[in-house]
Amino acid sequence: MSDTSVKQQTTAAYHGQAVASFAIALAATAIGIFQLDADTWVRAFLGIAVLYLVTSAFTLAKVVRDRQEAGQIVSRVDQARLEKLLAEHDPFEKL
Numbered sequence: 001m002s003d004t005s006v007k008q009q010t011t012a013a014y015h016g017q018a019v020a021s022f023a024i025a026l027a028a029t030a031i032g033i034f035q036l037d038a039d040t041w042v043r044a045f046l047g048i049a050v051l052y053l054v055t056s057a058f059t060l061a062k063v064v065r066d067r068q069e070a071g072q073i074v075s076r077v078d079q080a081r082l083e084k085l086l087a088e089h090d091p092f093e094k095l
Helices: 012-035 040-088
Strands: none
């Protein structure tokens, strides 16, 4: 059985860009809500809605990632079983 590790698919720069983009978008939205010419309860409602949207997006991203990782594990188990069968198979064995 091969002992291969799962390769990281993103670079540190890509991760940093994603974090910076998220922070800028959240800050811009917060500033926009704060500067909005509306009652306090309207701004509070919009702030709670943004926080709910952010937590929902994180949850969705985690679920998608978990499903992808589970698929990779199943694929690796199937690959290991196939390799074992091929290693044990003797094509010259008489049936």
